[in-house]
Amino acid sequence: MKFFRSFFIFSAFLILLGACEEDVENQIADLEAFVSRNPVHKGDVWLEVKGWGDLGWAPTILVFGTFDDMAVCEELREFYKTVSAKTWRCRPAN
Secondary structure, eight states: OOHHHHHHHHHHHHHHHHSGGGGHHHHHHHHHHHHHHHHHHHTTTEEEEEESTTSEEEEEEEOSSSHHHHHHHHHHHHHHHHOOEEEEEEOOOO
16 A cells, blocks of 8 residues: 555655756656655666657656566556556666
8 A cells, every 4th residue: 555655645746846847857857866866675667658748758656665566567558558558667866
C-alpha cells in the first residue's frame, strides 16, 4: 500500500510540474539531477514517455523503494501500454 501512496504523491507532483509548461524542460532537468544526487537506494528507475511536447523522452514516474524497481517499472510500462498509445520505457535514475 505504501508503494501506491508514494506513486500517487509523486504523480501529483509531476502533474503540478507540468502545469508551468514554459519552464518544463528546466524543471525536468532539475528533478533528474536531484534524483541522481539523492538516490533512495541504488536501482531507482524512471518510467519515461516519448512524445510529451517537443521534449522527446520525459520522466513520468520515479519507481523507488521496492525489492526490484526495474521489474515494477516494467509492470507499470506494460499497464500504460494498454491505456495509452504513447511509447513508454524504463531507464535507471541513478
